Amino acid sequence: MKWRGTSLLGDEVGLADGSTVVMDSGSAVNVDFSVNLRRLQLVKGEIYIETAPDKVGWKRSFVVDTLEGRVQALGTRFSVSQHENRTQVAVFQDAVEIQPADAMTVKQTLRAGQQAQFSANHIEPIHRHSQEKPAWTQGFIVADDLPLSEFLLQLSRYRPGYITCDPEIADLRIIGSYPLKDTDRILAFLEANLPVKLLHPLPFWVKVLPR
CATH class of the missing domain: 3.55.50.30 (Phage tail protein beta-alpha-beta fold)
Incomplete structure (x- = not known):
């Protein structure tokens, strides 16, 4: 299943598990929920996600894949943005785990109020932010x-x-x-x-x- 953000200020989509995705204008995302995994693939643009507890009887991980790697939600509100040769992640509640595509690169956890960019083999230093949500959602x-x-x-x-x-x-x-x-x-x-x-x-x- 694929969705694309079409309105000038983005579209809000409710997922089957109760999570919500807001897509920035011009964004595109593929949705692939399987028996074992809740997976989004960010094709382009930026998305803001509010995850919900899984509705099935077991806990499936919630992940966002980009060209540079994977972002796993740890019960959270966060945004993921696809740029040229890099991905940017900002966390607004709880935490996420970043895993670049190169498996030799050490994973890193971002917590609420933190943001970072990463490439396929490197995670940039963490920076602070003070936003409650991405500015474009408002x-x-x-x-x-x-x-x-x-x-x-x-x-x-x-x-x-x-x-x-x-x-x-x-x-x-x-x-x-x-x-x-x-x-x-x-x-x-x-x-x-x-x-x-x-x-x-x-x-x-x-x-x-x-x-």
């Missing part, structure tokens, strides 16, 4: 010293069409919390406060250029 995009190119890539999930960023300004840093209900206003704010300008060569195509 209609915001949050940037904490984020490169402009990465910020625009995230913003493009929540509006039709394309946003492109000139390499000359790609490393400008973005800080702040921005409501996603009006992405045109976010772009206008960037143009007013950064040395950038917006160009609309075609409908649904925004080019962000040096000013």
Whole structure:
């Protein structure tokens, strides 16, 4: 079974075991519940999960697989995001266990208020966070010293069409919390406060250029 996040602020899906998955816009996930395992495969994008006790008579593990490895829930609320060559995990309640695809890499446990990224053979240092849920589930995009190119890539999930960023300004840093209900206003704010300008060569195509 496969689901894809289609709305601009994500879709909420109830699973057969009582767990809930919220998918960020443009995300895709495969669901595979077997006799022994509750498994999600994150194909792209980001998901937020609230796990429930298994309804069957035995306890099946709940896992999320990505290109880089596996995240196992330990009775928890958490998010998993698929990026290029890396997976990011944030825990909001209880804990998860990260196992990179390379079995020689030591597993690591993340607890509530912690987040980390991992590749197929390495887990990055753990960092703290103070969110109750991912910002996008509440209609915001949050940037904490984020490169402009990465910020625009995230913003493009929540509006039709394309946003492109000139390499000359790609490393400008973005800080702040921005409501996603009006992405045109976010772009206008960037143009007013950064040395950038917006160009609309075609409908649904925004080019962000040096000013």
